Amino acid sequence: MSDQWRPYDAPGDGSPPPPPPPPPPLPTHRPYGSATYPTYDAGAERRRLRGRIGMLVVGVLVVLGGAGIGITALVVNALDDDSSSSTTTTTTRTEVHVDGTGNGSGDVDLFSTAATHAMTEALVKETGSPQVLEVILLQVQAxxxxxxxxxPRTLLWDGAALTEGGPGFSARKPFDVGDLDGAVVARLCGEQPAGCTAIAGRPLPSDNGAWLTVASPSGVRFTDLQGDKP
Known part of the structure; x- marks a missing residue:
């Protein structure tokens, strides 16, 4: 064969071809044009969340028949505590030690006659009177x-001492807390006292005595302080 392979000579002066031009820049996506965005305000966000939580608490109290309005003051005070500020709170404790306020295992059990009697004694020592507007009684605290x-003002009872809880609110007429028997509450709570809440007070100004609203896992009951009616 007369034909032979030889290298391919590119036309021109032998220099490499210029690189291709760069691609055009991608367009910037601005869905809201020149819109501005507000600066995040941590304090305002906390206040908004506290408002929502407060509404949930009020809803729970309504489910319980509208009873227990006084406890909302404690909830509001707790929710109004802004972590960005520093405050100093002075509390007082009135201690009264009475046998029979435990459940035998060393834990506090306020659902007994001795426990509510001790609570009455502590209240008289603190305020000079057994009169209350309402009581919210749980197994371990009142x-x-x-x-x-x-x-109105609120007091916290843990089975051994009364502690100031701050301002309260109640439209009820007072009654003698000595008429409240923790043993009656225990009977109405049934077999799951840890999940039970009792609220004692006069639902209406015309009521001659206080009534109990007892909310337990088995349901809600409304009765007099003796647990007999209606």
Whole structure:
């Protein structure tokens, strides 16, 4: 064969071809044009969340028949605590030690006659009177809303001491907390006292005595302080 392979000579002066031009820049996506966005305000966000939580608490109280309005003051005070500020709170404790306030295992059990009797003694020692506007009684703690010179105030009872809980609110007429028997509450709560809440107070100003609203896992009951009716 007369034909032979030889290298291919590119036309021109032998220099490499220029690189291709760069691609055009991608368009910037601005869905909201020149819109501005507000600066995040941590304090305002906390206040918004506290408002939502407060509405949930009020809803729970309505489910319980509208009872327990006084405890909302404690909830509001707790929710109004802004972590960005520093406050100093002074509390007082009135201690009264009475046998029979435990459940035998060393834990507090306020669902007994001895426990509510001790609570009454502590209240009289603290305020000079057994009168309360309402009581929210749980197995391990109670919230008492009592009359005060500047309006209702709340006290916390843990089975051994009373602690100031701050201002309260109640439209009820007072009654003698000595009429409240923790043993009656225990009977109404049934076999799951840890999940039971009792609220004692006068639902209506015309009521001659206080009534109990007892909410337990088995349901809600409304009865007098003796647990007999209606």
């Amino acid at each position: 919230v008492l809303t009592v009359p005060g010179e500047d309006g």
